[in-house]
Amino acid sequence: MLNKNNIYLILFIIAVLVLGSCGLRKEKEVKKTxxxxxxxxxILYGPVYIAASQGFFNDENLEIEFTTFNNNTELxxxxxxxxxxxxxxxxxxxxINPLEYPASKLINFAQLVQKDTSFLLGRKTAxxxxxxxxxxxIIIGGIDNSTPQLALQYLLVKNELYPYKQVDIIxxxxxxxxxxxxxxxxxxxxxxxxxxxSLLEEEDSAFxxxxxxxxIGEIAYTTFIxxxxxxxxxxxxxxxxxxxxxxxxxxxxxxxxQEIAQELIPFLPNISxxxxxxxxxxxxxxxxxxxxxxxxxxxxxxxxxxxxxxxxVGNKVPFEKIADNSFAQKAVDEIPIPKEYLKP
Numbered sequence: 001m002l003n004k005n006n007i008y009l010i011l012f013i014i015a016v017l018v019l020g021s022c023g024l025r026k027e028k029e030v031k032k033t034x035x036x037x038x039x040x041x042x043i044l045y046g047p048v049y050i051a052a053s054q055g056f057f058n059d060e061n062l063e064i065e066f067t068t069f070n071n072n073t074e075l076x077x078x079x080x081x082x083x084x085x086x087x088x089x090x091x092x093x094x095x096i097n098p099l100e101y102p103a104s105k106l107i108n109f110a111q112l113v114q115k116d117t118s119f120l121l122g123r124k125t126a127x128x129x130x131x132x133x134x135x136x137x138i139i140i141g142g143i144d145n146s147t148p149q150l151a152l153q154y155l156l157v158k159n160e161l162y163p164y165k166q167v168d169i170i171x172x173x174x175x176x177x178x179x180x181x182x183x184x185x186x187x188x189x190x191x192x193x194x195x196x197x198s199l200l201e202e203e204d205s206a207f208x209x210x211x212x213x214x215x216i217g218e219i220a221y222t223t224f225i226x227x228x229x230x231x232x233x234x235x236x237x238x239x240x241x242x243x244x245x246x247x248x249x250x251x252x253x254x255x256x257x258q259e260i261a262q263e264l265i266p267f268l269p270n271i272s273x274x275x276x277x278x279x280x281x282x283x284x285x286x287x288x289x290x291x292x293x294x295x296x297x298x299x300x301x302x303x304x305x306x307x308x309x310x311x312x313v314g315n316k317v318p319f320e321k322i323a324d325n326s327f328a329q330k331a332v333d334e335i336p337i338p339k340e341y342l343k344p
Contacts, residue, residue, distance in 0.1 A: 031063040032237055037075050037084035038068055041268065043194060043279045044117055044222070045088060046260060047289055049267040051248035059247075060240030071143065072096075079106065079227055085234075086226045086241065088112065090147035091300060092307055094225050094322045105228040108300070108323045110242050110293035113222035115213035117288055118148035119197045121206035122189050129209045131159035134167045137188040140178050141169040145312060147221060151212050152191055154306040182206065194279040195271050202275075213286055220300040224293075231324065242327040245293050246335055253291055254341035257281045293328035 038045060051057050057064050067084060069075050072093050078084040087093070094106035120139070134156070142149045149171075153163055161167045173181050182190040183205055190206060200206040224241070231238050252260055261277040268276060283289060297319045304316045 031058075031061050033063045033065060034086060034237060034241065035065050035067060035078075035084040037078045037087040037089075038066060039071065039075060039089060041066075041068055043264060043268060043271070043276055044113060044283070044288070046264050046280065046283075047112060047245065047248040047252050048088065050251055050260070050263050051244045053263045053266070054248065054251060056244035056247040056251075057241075060244050062237065062240050062244065072145070076106070079225070085230050085237075086224055088222060089225055090150075091220050091223045091225070091303055091322065092145075092147065092150070092312065094223075095304065095307060095313055095317055106225050106322070107228045107231055108220070108223040108225050108295055109231060109238060109325075110224040110245055110328045111220055111222070111290050111295045111299075112224065112245070112293075113288055114218050114220070114290045114299060115286060115288045116148060116151040116216050116219065116221055117283070117286075118142070118151060118191060118193050118212050120152070120189050120191055120209045120212065121197065121200060122209045123206065125207045126209040131155070131161060131210075133209075134161055134189065136166070138168045138170060138186075140173060140182055140187040140190040141171045142178075142191055142193075143175065144171050148191065148193060148212070150306050150310045150312065151216060153310040155212060155215055157309050194282065195275045198275050198278045198282075211286065213288065216306075217302070218296070218299050219302045219306070220295055221303070223295060231327075235327075238327050239330060242293055242331040243335060246328070246331040249290060249292055250335075250337060250341065252289055254337075257284055260284075292332050294325055294332060295323050295328065297323075 036048075052064055067078070069078060072089055075084075075087045075089050076093050079087060091108050094108055126133070139152075141152065152169075156163055156167060163169050170187060173186075178190065179192075179196060179200065181187070189209060192200070197208065201208070224245070226238065257277060257280040261273065261280045264276055264280070265273055300319060300323060301316060304313070307313045308316070
C-alpha cells in the first residue's frame with residue numbers, strides 16, 4: 001500500500017508534468033511575426049485580408065504585420081533591409097531586382113492574382129470597342145513600369161499602336177489628380193484600377209471601353225515574393241503562410257461576394273461598402289483571384305513576355321530561377337476542401 005508520503009510524491013510529480021506540458025504547449029503557441037509589404041491597401045488583395053480575419057494565419061502561429069509602400073522599388077528595398085520578409089507585388093520585382101542588387105535573389109513562392117485588373121475608360125459608352133479607336137488619341141496613364149501600365153503598353157504594341165507615336169500616354173499627372181484632370185477635359189481615355197473604375201461609373205463620369213485582363217488572359221499578375229535566403233532559413237514560416245493563403249482562397253471560392261465584402265470592410269475604411277461589393281462582384285466574374293497559390297509556369301512566362309514587349313527586360317529568366325512552387329503545392333496537397341463548403 002502507498003503511504004501518505006508516497007501519495008504526496010506522486011501528486012507532486014504529476015503536477016510537475018502537467019505544468020511542464022502546459023509550458024511546452026505555451027512555447028509552441030508563440031506566434032512568429034512576419035512583416036508583409038504591399039504597394040497599396042486594395043480590394044484586389046482581399047484573400048490575404050480574409051486569411052487574417054478568418055484566423056487562418058493564426059492557425060499557423062503567424063502574426064502578419066502589413067506595411068504599405070509607395071512603389072515597387074521601395075518594396076524591393078524593404079526586403080533588402082529586412083524591413084519586410086515577404087512582399088505582395090508583380091513578379092517583375094524578382095526579375096528586375098537582380099540587375100540592381102546582384103547579391104540578392106528574390107523568389108516567387110505563391111500567387112494571388114491571375115489577371116490584369118485595370119480598365120481603359122472613355123467619355124462615351126463603347127459597345128464595340130476596337131483598338132484602332134485609340135489611333136491619335138490621348139490616354140491618361142498610370143505609374144510608369146507598374147504592372148497595369150506594362151500591360152497597357154503590351155496590348156498597344158500587340159495591336160500595332162506604338163506609345164508616343166500612334167497614341168499618346170500622359171504619365172506626369174500625379175495619381176491623386178488624374179481623375180480630376182480627366183473630368184476637366186484632359187485626354188480622351190483614362191487607364192484606371194478599382195475602386196476608381198466603379199466610382200466613375202457610379203457618377204456616369206466615364207465608361208469602360210475595355211478590360212485589359214480579358215484581352216491578355218491568365219498571367220502571373222500578383223505574387224508573394226521573398227528572398228531565397230529567407231525561404232531556406234524559415235521553411236516552416238513560408239509553409240504556414242502558403243497554407244493560410246490557400247485556406248483563404250478556398251474560403252473566397254465558396255463564399256458569396258456579399259460575404260467576402262463584409263469581411264473586407266474593416267480593412268478598407270476609406271471605401272464605401274457598396275463599392276467594395278461592386279468590385280468583389282466584378283473580380284469574381286472576371287476570375288481575377290487564383291483558386292490556389294500554385295504559380296503556373298506559362299502564366300509567369302506570359303508576364304515576362306509583357307516585360308520584354310514593354311522594354312523593361314531583354315530576355316526571359318528560367319522559371320526555376322525565380323519561382324518555387326514547393327510550398328504552394330504542399331499546401332494544396334495537404335489541405336482538403338472543407339466539407340461544409342461542399343454542402344448544396
